[in-house]
Amino acid sequence: MTAVDDPRRLAYIAGQASDARVNLEIETEGMTLNIGPQHPATHGTLRIVVKLDGERVMRAEPIMGYMHRGYEKLAEVRTYPQVTSLVNRIDWLGSFANEVPFILAAEQIMGVEAPPRAQWIRTLLFELSRIANVVLFLGDMGVQLGAVTPVFFAFRDREFVLNQIEAVTGGRFHPNFDRIGGLKDDIPKGWTEETKGVLGRIRTFCDEMEDLVTGNEIFQARTRGIGVIPADVGLAYGLSGANIRASGVDWDLRRDGGIGLVHDKLDWKVWTHPDGDSFARYWVRLQEVREACNMVEQLLDGIPSGPIMAKVPRIIKVPPGEAYVETENPLGVMGYYVVSKGDLVPYRVKIRSASFNNISITPWLLEGTYVPDVVSILASLYFILGDIDR
Template identity: 65%
Template sequence: MTSFEVDPKLYSPLADSQLNVELDTGDMILNIGPQHPATHGTLRLVVRLDGERVIKADPVIGYMHRGYEKLTEYRTYPQITTLVNRIDWLSSFANEVPFIGAAEKLMNIEATPRALYIRTILTEMARISTFLLFLGEMGLQVGAITPAFFGFRDREYTLNLIESATGGRFHPNYNRIGGLKEDLPWGWVAECRNTMKKMLDSCDEFEDLVMGNPIFQARTRGIGIIPAELGASYGVSGSNLRASGVDWDLRRDGEPLLPYNEIEWKTFTHQDGDSFARYWVRLQETRESARMILQLLEQLPAGPIMAKVPRIIKVPEGEIYVNAENPLGEMGYYIISKGATGPFRVKIRTASFSNVSILPWLLQGIYVPDVITVLASLYFILGDIDR
């Protein structure tokens, strides 16, 4: 083609007239993450934008993959609690319980009642500390700075309790097959009771400060609606699914390892399924957990904390799947044992992985600020996605 010829595809006679000249408004591809404050770590969202409206969003995971499923094949059962602690690092205690429970079931060992009660208390406490962080964090993501600090401040009380009982703030490593590492320290029960009353107050404070705020409601109501059936088919679980109106809680409906049927409590559902509903459900569950702990403290039985177990732990041959209601949703361990001191193969089902899988569907056609709201309200932990 010489320079005098005009490519007919590029040239149209009308292009000369001013009326037909259009600005090129192409899409923009925006990388949200891996380093971005709203992604709680290293989630990466590749977002195709038209102006500020999302056309397509692809979550890219795996930046924090640490190979825990493979590592478990090279560890003994008591050593693995150290690993599973670090899956969902905010509620590490809740991760230990189903794993140890699965091993106990395979070995046919019953933990002592006192140990079970203390496990329940600390699991619920992990739930409270996780949700308190959520309650503050969600405020921060929609732009209010203050709730985040209140959340961190109140979470500190529960973390102090967990630390004084287990020796670790984030990674307790407290469960043993057949019971617990050691008994609660002296004065812990009274301290715990005071703290739980404080938590009830703190929930009221969040209800006033965040949930009652008209701007917060304007930002969260009707944003990121998960229909109940679609959510269930994506494998969304926990509070996210209950916020869509599905009354399904593994503490009640599954085969709970812990004595949840011995206390009075209820689940909360919300019909809307939007970001506000998820906030509402988590707030109610935080309060309910504090009430549960108060009841458990009343009924805490005396006795040993360790059942009789062999000195060298060898789990008999067999397969088992145990799941539990973790703060973020359903967490399950599928363990295959070949009779050795460690498992042959472990598959870990984490809640956040399934919860995040709905993101491409959920983020279509909403604005960039709402992307952040949805990310915050789904509440995932990166360690829980990538393991």
């Protein structure tokens, strides 16, 4: 990882590169490549401006906001129950998990607590959406590295998880199921057995990925030692989730934070990897899917009976106050800072989404890598555009 620190050289490169005419740009000395906003590797509209010397990246700058939808502002004119239908769409692959921290924050201000059964089902859906989310990553990483087959396996098996989520919530992508004080509905009959079958499929899928992807020499050559994030740098940039656990930081809010969810009642393990490279991030996520399967199994076996809604008024007015709640979402730490002035609508909502922080390390991380590694590193950081731009 060599950095160009001579400012004159940088200035020259920038000057060469910023010229819009292709004729002047293509020199061995420097060239600007706009990866995105429309590019197959950015799964959306992220734009990364990389300045190249040959195929080596001299500088990389992510430019965000092409998909900014202003959810923080929109939330100020929505009633509390309505906000969940907005925040659903932040990380669209694991949308139920987005609702949880917001609802928990609102419950905290109101001083309400969901009944145990609701908490268990919440945790259950929380982990299922983690599986639905990360399984796609496991396949997609292959596509970014040129292997097309894994992603089809991922889509095939993810479908079953989505079916289970749909069976409970009625929505495949945007369940909008969480309520202040509990959940909208109970789980349907026979759902437990079906879900156990699905878990078997996901476990088989994980084994397949181990064979097809992590065991592959080329995959290892492309990911081992590439995009290494030391633990201190990762923490300094505010990385979270599997990205920081892959750097050896043993930090998981499901174990260390936890209010409102029942992870502490389960027997599970936080996976870390000492290397901090792209391979470690892939590996940690693969283990987390397996661990999530274990958790879902225990949750299915241990659901207590009882009501699924606490006593809350029909029209929810949150008393004045403020709360910040964060949970360990599929992409990393997601937090909501909710300020209430006692209205039907929140006074202010600040969303801390995981991908925004995860992607902000790219200028540091991409410097000195090669163009193909840019793609593999971006893929291994695993961001969702909605989670960056909100």
